[in-house]
Amino acid sequence: MILEVDRLTKAFGGLIAVKELSFEVDKGELMGMIGPNGSGKTTTFNCIAGYYNPTSGKVIFDGKDVTRKSSHERAKMGIARTFQLVKPFHNMTVLENTMVGALTKGASLSEAEAKVEEILDLVGLKDVMKRKAKELPLAMRKKVELARALALDPKLLLLDEVVAGLNPTEISEMLEVIKEINRRGVTIIMVEHVMRAVMSISKRIIVLHHGEKIAEGPPEEIANSAKVIEAYLGEKYMI
Amino acid sequence: MKLGITDRSRLLLETVGIIVLFLIPPAIYATPYRLYLLHILILAMIYAVFGQSWNILAGYAGQVSLGHEVLLGTGAYASALLVYFYHMDPWLTLIASAAMAIVTGMALGAVTFKLRGFYFALATLAFAEMVRLIILAWSGVTRGAEGVPVPVPQPVNMFGFIIDFKSKFSWYYITLVFMIIAFYLTYKLTRSKYGLLFRSVREDEDAAASLGVNTFKLKMLAMLVSAAFAGIAGGLYANYMGYIDPAWEAGGVLSPFTGLDALVIGIVGGMGTVIGPIIGSLVRVGLGEYLRAYIGVAAGFDIFTFGAIVVAVVLVLPTGIWGYIDEKLLRGGVG
């Protein structure tokens, strides 16, 4: 087991975004996390990555309690993430974007440059590595975030709506890259609003609604769960 | 049109530039305005170091400080007070200048680096003004509103050269050497691993932290270098001008207008470029002097012009003069 989330609760003032959420993730797994808008997916990610301090509960990563650790410490321990609203370093080149993670892990400039070349190749950004991130289209900026996270040599990768806003070709391309990363041994949790994308590649899915876990299981089971369908009812993106 | 520029031609350009800077004093020796011209160039070089100091913090690490005068001012005060009360060697007091500015900068960072964007900017304004008022009120140590006169140091014999501090020629070379060192160090720093990490903090702190960057530590590091530069610029300024005071009005070392100068120099020259501050400071000091001395239609006209220039640059040339040249003509090759 690489990650254990234990009765995690996060409240903002009176609003409880995540409530008593517990789940575990095994090493090498590719797990999906879905739920309607405002169900607490991103908040959960932010608590795992250290962007928020949870109100109560624990986050145990790789056998260590990281609940009170800051996000940069967790990043160095091996938790990498992407952001729902892409945040590449706009005025830096793709290469420089990707090098940051390698540098914080102790590499020198030249070592970092050599190391990230392979990553850029994997995600398909090698041709544009000298371009500034702000010049790239959305699909590529999302890949920049992915590449940047990979440079940390993460044990756990948190992908926050990494296919949202992409067209079907771009989605299948991105999913291929994700599968390949997972095949190389990186544990992945994928948050998606679009259910189909997650259904197609993860073995196990958990469903959040109003900050609570309402279902957990293999994709087929989830797709037919009355509870889940009810939670999504009235939502635009039901498919 | 794209020029493209190789490392070798850049080195050549820089060498030529430095040689030209060294040859300016003899070249203008024959003109009747030489002392005036030298005065302007000396100030421009001190301001270039100060502008570079701001640029490291704001242009590279992204922490847009509006109270940068606090670093220059405390540096200037450290040197001036030691010379005035203890008759210390001005060279040694420059170390105190840097140290004092670093202490101030660390305090400023500890208070403000948890804040983002404009909250940070406002907090720096408040911090700087608070320090100015404390220096003004603490007259037992700082001589308060009276200010501190800084006597001219004794001539020094350095490798056979007699450096006479009454001479503007000596001051020209002293400030030139300091400026070249400061710019060289900036170049090295910004091209290093830390330069890249600074920029990641500037672009997006959350994203940088998610990649293992200890953003607080990095900002403190930028502050450390920035403060050392500003403090030394302040120490040089105090000794060159011979008098400093804590006045609010333009011209005081702790005046908000001095902080503004750093901003103008950085923004007009081009934030996040090494060369920018020289250009910005030539514009600020040169044009400022020109406006004040020759087109003085009314008091305030120089500041009016700089206010308008800042507005225009933000709207039309957001990357500054050198930023524009670098991006459009040199394809980002120099920085």
Next chain:
Amino acid sequence: MLSLEMVLALLPSSIVYGIFLGGLYAIIAVGLSMIFGVMKVINLAHGDFAMLGMYITFWLLTIFGVPPLLSLPVSFAVMFAVGFPFMWLVKPLFKRPLEEMINSSVILTYGASLALASGAQMIWTSNFRRVPNPYWGTTFSIGGIGLDMGYTVVFMFAVIVYLMLYFFLIRTKVGKAIRAVSQDPDAAALMGIDVDRMHTLSMGIGLGLAALGGSLLSLVYYLYPWVGEQLVLLMFIICVLGGLGSILGVFYGALIIGLAESIAVIFIPASIKDVVAYAIFLGILLIRPQGLLGGKM
């Protein structure tokens, strides 16, 4: 050293003075908060619009003989109109990403502030001037507490204007539209609200209020071109204390700063009284970076 008795004797009038001062600050600061709330623009030139309001009152009185209190609506109207060209200056920044926009607005309005203040210096010179008025320096006392007539009048008008603004934002259709834009511009646009128009309108109201506050200030304070530079930081501190963007919060923030300053001068020289406001500001930002009462307008 001050004895406790002296402090206690000075305290009541200090508190009343602090509240009055707070009311005055609130009028100048509230426009700043509104402009940020609606457009996310940091207007560092805000104090200079108050300065211009002071000079409007000064000119109307010295040239046309208009009584200072009658110049309040003129100040408001003139600077409301200035809001349009000022908006034209700021608007190009809205195309930039939010964080960059906020940073550039800081720098741009800083430049504008200097241009306005030094422009005023070119027109009126840097001399300190005074708007002659019957309230200046007149005192009266209620229940043994000495009160300054000028500040009393200013406070009364400040409260009236504040209530009018509050009513406008809460009850009127346009006011509601402005609040909607401040809460969610995209949703407001979907509901058919003309976001651009609301931006311009709030800019005009914000600058108008600053000028009106300046006109009030001129009843009790000297005017000079750089008065805005000295005001603006204090005004921002007030807004941040009250939660930038919150209308009611500004009033509380202004009271805190007004009281802090008026009580501080019992203990420290008046020339450095702002230290207290800065220290409170930095202290509070350290504990609560979102301000004391962070919230919506």
